[in-house]
Amino acid sequence: MNDENPTLPSHSRREFIKQSGLALVTLSLPYPILKISKDNNMKNNKNFDVIIVGGSYSGLAAAMALGRALKKVLIIDGGKPCNAQTPHSHNFLTQDGKTPLEIATLAKQQVENYDTITFFEGLANSGKKTNTGFEVQVTSGKIFWAKKLIFATGIKDEMPNIEGFSDCWGISMLHCPYCHGYEVRNEKTGILGNGEHGYELIKLISNWTNDLTLYTNGPSSLTIEQTEMLKKHQIKIVEKEIQKLEHQKGYIQNIIFRDGTKAAVKAMYSRNSFEQHCSIPEALGCELNDEGYIKVNPSQETTIDGIYACGDNVTRLRSVANSVAMGTAAGMMASKKMILEQF
Numbered sequence: 001m002n003d004e005n006p007t008l009p010s011h012s013r014r015e016f017i018k019q020s021g022l023a024l025v026t027l028s029l030p031y032p033i034l035k036i037s038k039d040n041n042m043k044n045n046k047n048f049d050v051i052i053v054g055g056s057y058s059g060l061a062a063a064m065a066l067g068r069a070l071k072k073v074l075i076i077d078g079g080k081p082c083n084a085q086t087p088h089s090h091n092f093l094t095q096d097g098k099t100p101l102e103i104a105t106l107a108k109q110q111v112e113n114y115d116t117i118t119f120f121e122g123l124a125n126s127g128k129k130t131n132t133g134f135e136v137q138v139t140s141g142k143i144f145w146a147k148k149l150i151f152a153t154g155i156k157d158e159m160p161n162i163e164g165f166s167d168c169w170g171i172s173m174l175h176c177p178y179c180h181g182y183e184v185r186n187e188k189t190g191i192l193g194n195g196e197h198g199y200e201l202i203k204l205i206s207n208w209t210n211d212l213t214l215y216t217n218g219p220s221s222l223t224i225e226q227t228e229m230l231k232k233h234q235i236k237i238v239e240k241e242i243q244k245l246e247h248q249k250g251y252i253q254n255i256i257f258r259d260g261t262k263a264a265v266k267a268m269y270s271r272n273s274f275e276q277h278c279s280i281p282e283a284l285g286c287e288l289n290d291e292g293y294i295k296v297n298p299s300q301e302t303t304i305d306g307i308y309a310c311g312d313n314v315t316r317l318r319s320v321a322n323s324v325a326m327g328t329a330a331g332m333m334a335s336k337k338m339i340l341e342q343f
């Protein structure tokens, strides 16, 4: 939990007198306005309207929508967003080229300005349904309660067993051309992939560069038609097994093959397999789809009543902008549901 926000302005004497007067008027007003001042004491409470597990882009966006709707929100965050290693984040309006940390820090500062929102640094390790909602336990053993849960927990990319791969991930081993393709346009580029996935990826990346090679890391499983098509587009296929990536601080210089030969590239793309970053939604009964994402409806509701999910854990349209949009939607929809239930 955090101390009171030091960025809140201190008041001049005149403002103080004005606000004291306002407070007296407020005392004579009915419940709704009093409720705001009552909520100022919520920071030590363990009961919340909503607990958001995951406090990166999507979770913070959900919190802002809920906090502004006067809902008591607890964010529990383990501080491990998937893009941490990438030097610059792109394709998010107003923040293009900033580091992931800069974007997250500004977002957190803005969210923490709301006294309806509490931030807890740590890991949620279990969740349980209760008569009134849900309880969430964190690794220290502390338990928090809420009427609704939002999971904004992201996904964990699995790294293939190639030396140097994880060092280059997000720097020159790229997951998405919309995030990083412009910066390596027209460069000598490799695709690490095979079969249908490799073929689909190389077709997409051909938009950003003509200097393309498909590295299948073993025998190609492309169809004859796919192989012909790549030949027609002057795209080479290399089937040698990869031993490691030679790099300088994550910037790939050479692919080193098991036969001792090497190939120079400036950037590579890879579509890794992944797993859900957090297993609590599944443990609570939320269904996953065939691709391994949490199933949600257009209101970001999972298949379990009262549980929402947003961000990378529900979609392959993986971007900061999209995660923020889904988080905002989850926050608005969860708060609207509570408002209508309580009316």
Ligand SMILES: Cc1cc2nc3c(=O)[nH]c(=O)nc-3n(C[C@H](O)[C@H](O)[C@H](O)COP(=O)(O)OP(=O)(O)OC[C@H]3O[C@@H](n4cnc5c(N)ncnc54)[C@H](O)[C@@H]3O)c2cc1C
Binding pocket: 053, 054, 055, 056, 057, 058, 059, 076, 077, 078, 079, 080, 081, 082, 083, 084, 085, 086, 088, 089, 090, 091, 092, 122, 123, 124, 125, 152, 153, 154, 155, 157, 169, 170, 171, 175, 179, 180, 277, 278, 310, 311, 312, 313, 318, 319, 320, 321, 323
């Ligand atoms: C290498 C890389 C580079 C990228 N570059 C770009 C880019 O340039 N532009 C762009 O738009 N997008 C980019 N993306 C995509 C973007 O980073 C994601 O779409 C975005 O981070 C998803 O946000 P999220 O909030 O859903 O999940 P994440 O940002 O992954 O955050 C999930 C949070 O949940 C927390 N968490 C998980 N489980 C628990 C738990 N049990 N208890 C507590 N906390 C938990 C994690 O610690 C983490 O803080 C990139 C992705 C990668 C992998």
